[in-house]
Amino acid sequence: MIRKTILLLIFSVLLTSCVPYKQLEELGIINTRGVDKIENNQLETTIIAYQFDAQSPEITTTVFGIGNTIKGARENAGYNTNFELSPGQIRLELYGKETAEDGILEYLSTLVRDARVSDTMLVAVSNVTAKEVLTAGQEELMTDVGQLIQSLIEKEVQEYSIPKTSLQNYLRIESDIGQDPVVPLIGLRDKKPAIVGLAAFQNDRLVGELPIDQAFLINVFLTNTKDTPLEITLQREPLSDYIYNNVSDTYQADNPENEDQFTILVKVLKGQGDIKLKNIEDLHFEANIHLEVDLYETSELLSIKDEKIASILEEEMAKEFERQYNVLFAQLQEINSDPFGFGIIYRINKKDGELTDTEWREKFPNVTVDFNVNVDLMHYGTIQ
């Protein structure tokens, strides 16, 4: 028995053979990678990696590599560093605008097939080239730009201002027929990296850029949002009786013809969106959005003594949101990208339940949607 056990032990150790060493301090651990297409169909990668060198206190390093594949480019970048570059800790992959316009699925598939790479890593698109964003930021800020962009995105995702953009999320939405992914668009503002908008995809190809404040409108349909701060501009006219003028100490504005807008900041405590197919022949949808908001700040003093003001505000906000939805939807139809997932609802309601990508691409521009926004003003007077 003992002999058998010992034999079993020896064999099981021998048969597993040697596992390749990946000793931490001998690796250049890729944290952020930028991918750009350059001429001759080649790829240029910008790699921000951690390396632990006893001689140098600096741990982040930026290296560049050119190759025909991502791994080829990584090998090429490896000539620049004495550490073995490995992708196990990659947290952000940033694609250049032109690269993304040609499709990014082939790059993502190598990531998702690598067991070492975490599926929760972020995917983002740059509005210039990835190299430009990553290097310019590095020079300007003297910090790890990769980390910076990650925390920028993570913070916004946590506030539900932009939809989740992990690798797993992207690939799930991408492979769903009838829905398209959106990812944050990273650009340079004052030479510093910032989220400048939302990149709308058609399948895996970048087709358009949406303004960042519209990201919330899309996110309401993707998840139940909580505690999102939002600035919204309303028509001044219906509120004008309640706007307090502290110069003349009256409710009369100085020169109402000059200003026809009134801006408020609200926190959307709860946001829910729901899509219903009303008529399958006409491709007519109804989208119901329910928002519960707190009023935090107004651009001018507003008298909230009168209860009527609450219902006026609710109504005006709903109107404004409906207007924004219509504008956004028209824009999305133009670029033929469907991040809301109308296609999924259509497929569910279709008799055979089958929908091909080309079929939906043909139908989507002809879809009509009624956006019904219902705003509940929960608290006002809170200032934070």
Next chain:
Amino acid sequence: MRKRLKRSSKNIFPLKIDELEHLLMREFTNSPDLGFSKYEHQNKKIAVFFITYQVQPDKVENLLLTPLLESKKDWSNTSILNEIPLNSGKEYQLLEEILSGLIIGKVMIYLEDETAVVSYDFLNKEKRSLEGAETESVVIGPKVAFTESLVTNLNVMRWNIRTPDLAIEEITIGKRAPREVRLLYLKSLANETDVNTMRQRLEDLEVDQVEDINVLMQYIEDSSMSLFPQFHTTELPDRTSYAILKGKIAVLMENSPSALIAPSSFFSFFESTEDLYMRWNSGPPLRLIRFISMFISVVLTPMYVAAVTFHYEIIPTQLLISIGQSRAGVPFPPIFEALFLELMIELLREAGARLPTKVGQTIGIVGGVVVGTAAVQAGITSNILIIFITISALASFTAPSYQMGTTIRLLRFPMIVLAGILGLIGIMFGMCMLIIHLLKMTSLGRPYLSPIYPIHFEDFNKALFRLPQNFQHKRSVSLSLKDSIRFSKKKAQEKKDIDE
């Protein structure tokens, strides 16, 4: 040996006093310890002999010699036994019996030409008084510990369990230097098979001598190749009596300051009597901490080695940076770094245990400074690993049983080696081996991993956590006791306080 046995089985009496003295002096190789005094009383020669330091001399003088020599009677063996007011009088005829009697402190009286000697007990045994427990110190509850004296220990146990139901069986083990062993259990409760097995194991033991109960444990345990202790040895009488009252069996041994409890499951090694004394809801979390710390102690350092050597992707990014920075200057691979530090801790512990208390403190400081600070500054180890090693060392000391703690500490080393060679696969491999081994083990024939395997949900309440007392109406199922009910559940839940 044979010659001696032959001679001792023969009756040597009657003989002259001088002949007896000669004989005894030869047996004791002229030892000055043997006090042999001869008296003449009413024309009869009387010899009184004993080993001087084994008896209480003033008692011998007052209670035996004075009435013996001052009386005007004509003594014979029968009249001595009848008239001296002592209860331990006995007659011996065989030389072997006389010799062993002398050794344990009997006083022998021989009247010339009688056919036997008369003996009285004046045993003088040096023993220390009862003291608080040291290896199993407790914060609340009784603190008294067993001593080396079996009589004292039995006395304590009798006071703890005041019922005639408590059986105390005497068994003598050791052929060349016999020792007395006592088997304690509750007649109406303990499983008969368990008692029989234990009695048989003790009786069948053929050895020259048994030094201590921990040695006895190794002679009678189920698997002598295993790293795990299969019987619990404790120095706490209250813990022993608690185990007996639960239906287990305890073994006490002459000259050994601890008791052996059988059968013991793996989980019982993590029980402390304090769990019982604490309130039901505050004791179990502490036990949970002990279970967790056992796991940490076995797995934490190997996990570090595996993660740093093979699986850097499982480390959170921020932690990765600090681990990477501290590893950067270390010239050794993680496995050697970890083994080196673990060895260092073991050295410190061993040195601390061997040295006198005052010097031991110095060792602690020196070790702390050298290992903690200097080793990191010299770049031999990384400071993150020092934290891990310290946590796992601390965790291993939480086991209430010292034996179990040592086992856990030793288990780390093969795990580190496996982690260093095969990474997480190695750790899993080691854990599987460990669990297979534990599943196969028994203690007095009862499964070691009970109540997890075989599963007894009723006993989870006792082994893993503890419900309030009025839910404790059943005894442990896995012990298959004679009486499985402690009290009526219905009655316990009746409210007896005054309604206002």
